[in-house]
Amino acid sequence: MNVLQTLKERGFIEQTTHDQELEDLLSGEQVSCYIGFDPTASSLHVGSLVPIMSLAHMQRAGHRPIALVGGGTGLVGDPSGKTEMRQLLTLEDVNNNAEGIRAQLARFIDFDKGAVQENNANWLVGLKYIEFLRDFGRHFSVNRMIKAESYRMRLESEEGLSFIEFNYMLLQAYDFLHLFNAYGCQLQMGGSDQWGNIVAGIDLIRRAKGGSAYGITFPLITTSAGIKMGKTHKGAVWLDPDRTSPYEYFQFWVNTHDDDVPRFLALFTFLPMEQINRVKDLDGAELNLAKTILAFEATTLAHGRDQAVGALEAAYNMFGARSIPSDLLAASSIPREGAAKAEDSVPTTVMDLARLEEGVPAFELFDEIDLCASRGAARRLLGQGGGYVNNERIESFDYKISLVDMKDNEIILRAGKKNYHRLVVSEK
């Protein structure tokens, strides 16, 4: 089975150009393929996981993945699929962000074994306007461009489309051409909103070099609730452990919607499909175990196995241990017998002994340790019965949390069902 089939089977493919030729290409010798990543932040988030995983699949199949950081295009801003103009980045930001992104990609693809990272700032920033127009601008038809879906939304919007953004397609096409020349890269992959840009690159390669190139787009992954994957009320779920802790990351995956579990297992883990397909028949508590495995595998990929085990144990500690049958997704290396263990993956605050001796009103404390956004919010939460000490409901908003509540040298506070916070006393 070649990569294309693997990707298809696992739900990565929305659309491809030249189905048959692409199939042949990928069945043959090593192919270089690239995906662009926007350096809008120093970290990637779950929304980029589909492209990342697809590169990983490529490498596993013996091909060469090229991760292109859009250091140059990031200076312009891609209008595709967006309703308003993006904040423009400075070159310095972009370079910093590119560093962070590389480190994260390295967990999924191996730069020591052929994978390449490039930054298009290297060839875009020095472009000469007139030369560029003469050499490449003439290959682009404005008539065609304005018909592209990627521009239509903005063309029809009140915001309009600025000229700088209109150029984006040319720059991305030029990237593809550059990588074609430099690496013989014949395949570009990207989100479905990139279709127009990818096709523009393929055209440019044909017109300018007479070469053939191909494209693959990924579907936009939405949850069954219809929301774009990877967004939560707290914002994006980041791959950077400083932004989204491994425990939170794990929890994000555990909270996957029922209907999404098999699909997400296929996309976001490397577990074999025949095992994943069996998950489709599960429901209820059994399905929850599959979610646990999904979370474990996804966390292992992003943060390493130790962190994943830590997150799993922390979850067991908070929500109760489980044991996972050995025939469920057997390829997973998840520890099958759950050991609940006090873990510091749970946010912890160290308190002065003196304050706890005196007692701190619950609403004040909940605000202070960020279980609530403000004292007012804490009052409301507690008033509605959503606050707990050691899993017992706090009955009044000004109940004083004190040493009386100390159990095993800690006090576990909880807001709602899932937000825990641990309080310990300073040693003195």
Next chain:
RNA sequence: GGUGGGGUUCCCGAGUGGUCAAAGGGAACAGACUGUAAAUCUGUCGGCGACGCCUUCGGAGGUUCAAAUCCUCCCCCCACCA
């Protein structure tokens, strides 16, 4: 550059002198129900030790007992015209 229309609480969007912390919807949060799910129902949804006080309606001034609402200047967005 001209003319007209706009900028409201997380988002959309009402509100054109007091009854406005500001309708309605969405999102979000809590409770019940559950499987750390979804759906549903109920409640909450600017801040504050809080039946009161304080800060919000693009920005800065002004009129008035009283302004999101009226006036002046400025900034930004949009449409049409040039």
